[in-house]
Amino acid sequence: MYAQLVETGAKHVQSKDEMSPEEREFQEKIDAETKIEPKNWMPEGYRKTLIRQISQHAHSEVVGMLPEGNWLTRAPTLKRKLQLAAKIQDEAGHGLYLYSAMETLGADRDEEIEKLHQGKAKYSSIFNYPTLNWADMGAVGWLVDGAAIINQVVLQRTSYGPYSRAMVRICKEESFHQRQGYQILLDMMREGTDEQKAMVQDAINRLWWPTLMMFGPTDDESPNSQQSMAWKIKRKSNDELRQMFIDQTVPQLELLGCTAPDPELKWNEETGHYDFGEIDWQEFYEVLKGNGPCNRERIKTRKDAIDGGAWVREAAAAYAQKQRAQAA
């Protein structure tokens, strides 16, 4: 999802008998749904995995502003521009809540951001796709934020207190994102010209599969997924979440009067779910490796923003120092 492939470092999941007394006490707390707080003892693997997961999540929020920033100066009306600006500002906030949660684990924000810039830290594959027309702002809000909500709602129950609380805050803000996106599309479909309607369908065609990829590949039986589940930093499998998303989204798609670029998508009376076609995982892994359409551009924009803002941070620090000196 926003953290798609998180390495736990686990070779196998320990049974209670194999655990040290500390580890056992820790696992029992998690089993009893007691939140782990920053000052509590925790296994190194748990700490490191969480730092990886939360930083990936935070990077995704921050990089996720870029595809939308592309349309800020070209929004069709002042109203839409203000709404989009508010949504993007929320995403900046989400990044900050998450970086703060990550710092409670002893990680350093600058260091983690440096890893992103060096291509060592991941962020969600979805943000490496371009936003080519205004309807993309609708489709991103509806589909991408919709997928994010499915994932984040579950993460509100994650075992690490600060992460869970950040998720609660974030979830409160997300539904506005999805609704503003869907409304953009609905307006275009109901009141738009044929050309505008075609833009909506085009946006859906391009973003449909990359959105389904956001949930990550099918969980294997690897110790990695099992460990994340045992630690309750992952609470539902990728496939379960993806299915929930599809089941919830198809009726909305139909209400728009649009279609998905998947001939195999159809309701299955027996399972009570939608069946859907094969996802191109080759494409997913290529994007994760840095070879998506916009990977290089995204990282460059982030770096330029940090470098270009250096003088502002220096000036603020110098000003604060001067104020302190005058007060003394």
Place this chain on the structure above:
Amino acid sequence: MAEWSLFEVFVRSKHGLNHKHVGSVHAADAEMAMENARDLYTRRNEGVSIWVVPSNSITASASDEKEVLFDPSDDKVYRHASFYQLPDEVGHM
């Protein structure tokens, strides 16, 4: 962000309620911390008042001190109203 310090943010959501810890912000000074806190934690009328406190000014109890710190109140049941059983005739008290 290394040259900036960390501030903890407390927000009073409504008049008459306590300030409650909501998170933290990095800032060059308290004034900037206040502005950042406003942008980050009160975008939707979440508060009527904000406190920002340098994080390093906070002394927190350690979790392994839990027993030393809180045990003394454990065995003092007589501090709770429910400890005092009164006959029904007394009614609500």
